Amino acid sequence: AQKVTQAQTEISVVEKEDVTLDCVYETRDTTYYLFWYKQPPSGELVFLIRRNSFDEQNEISGRYSWNFQKSTSSFNFTITASQVVDSAVYFCALSEPSVSNDKIIFGKGTRLHILP
Amino acid sequence: DGGITQSPKYLFRKEGQNVTLSCEQNLNHDAMYWYRQDPGQGLRLIYYSQIVNDFQKGDIAEGYSVSREKKESFPLTVTSAQKNPTAFYLCASGTFSGNTIYFGEGSWLTVV
Numbered sequence: 183a184q185k186v187t188q189a190q191t192e193i194s195v196v197e198k199e200d201v202t203l204d205c206v207y208e209t210r211d212t213t214y215y216l217f218w219y220k221q222p223p224s225g226e227l228v229f230l231i232r233r234n235s236f237d238e239q240n241e242i243s244g245r246y247s248w249n250f251q252k253s254t255s256s257f258n259f260t261i262t263a264s265q266v267v268d269s270a271v272y273f274c275a276l277s278e279p280s281v282s283n284d285k286i287i288f289g290k291g292t293r294l295h296i297l298p
Numbered sequence: 299d300g301g302i303t304q305s306p307k308y309l310f311r312k313e314g315q316n317v318t319l320s321c322e323q324n325l326n327h328d329a330m331y332w333y334r335q336d337p338g339q340g341l342r343l344i345y346y347s348q349i350v351n352d353f354q355k356g357d358i359a360e361g362y363s364v365s366r367e368k369k370e371s372f373p374l375t376v377t378s379a380q381k382n383p384t385a386f387y388l389c390a391s392g393t394f395s396g397n398t399i400y401f402g403e404g405s406w407l408t409v410v
Contacts, residue, residue: 215396225386227341227401234396273340279396285356286331286399290340 186276188289195264196297203259203292205274211235216250216257217275221291227273233257261294269296301325304389304402310410311376311383319374319405321389330372331390331399334358341388347372376407384409 185208195201207216218230231241233250241248245262261268274289302323311317321330329348333341343356347366361380366372372391376383386406392399 213396217398219401225388225404227388227390229398229400232398277396285343285346287343288333288341293338 186274186287186289188272188274188292190292191290192293192295194295194297197266198263200260200262201264201294203261203272203274203294205257205259205289207255207257207274207276209235209255209276209278211278213279215277215279217277217286218248218257218259219273219275219288221271221273223270230259264296266296266298269294302389302391302400302402304387304405306405307403308406308408310408313409314378316375316377317407319376319387319389319407321372321374321402322370323372323391323402324370325391325400326369327391327393327400328369329392329394329399330366331392332356332362332364332372332374333388333390335386335388335404337386344374344387383407 187206214235216233219227220230221227231248238250247260249258271291271293273291275286277286305320331346332344334344335341342358344358344362345353345356345364347353350366350369353364353366361377363375386404388404389402390399
């Protein structure tokens with residue numbers, strides 16, 4: 183069954199520390215897509231990254247980086263030199279177009295607190 | 299401006315009343331979605347639609363109804379059959395299968 187697990191419910195780190203948010207997924211298909219979204223206190227979900235199952239290259243965007251490992255079914259997100267503005271809830275999500283007909287399933291999210 | 303517009307931002311409902319949340323997009327997206335988020339919880343899929351005049355139930359469709367008469371619009375009605383409607387409701391839209399979906403700002407519904 184399609185499933186996304188974010189085992190870390192809440193994380194607190196001091197500003198400038200690095201932090202990694204874990205995401206483990208289950209899928210029945212060889213073609214799937216993984217996403218990360220950020221939800222600041224305002225509530226709107228902001229898209230961060232999309233990765234397809236055939237591209238295992240890690241990606242870096244500024245202070246953000248993503249580590250996709252099919253062998254462990256993980257798609258972890260690291261923030262380097264964290265800032266207070268990074269405080270938010272972060273969601274990992276999975277889409278299996280051929281199996282679940284466009285359903286996109288989200289994990290329960292990880293609430294990140296960056297302490298000044 | 300292009301984007302997804304949800305209204306109202308805040309809505310109060312008396313028990314036994316139906317309410318409708320609006321979702322409009324001008325991104326020319328084929329697919330639209332409604333998610334429910336409870337405090338401290340993740341997102342759960344209520345309904346989604348891949349094309350006009352067609353929609354599918356998500357994981358928690360009971361007590362909700364939708365329509366998709368126009369590509370741009372996907373309103374959600376929270377009926378009196380929904381026992382615990384107080385939540386944050388998020389509308390999203392996207393293009394073809396597997397592509398990114400984008401979210402509106404959300405609507406807070408409170409039953410009083």
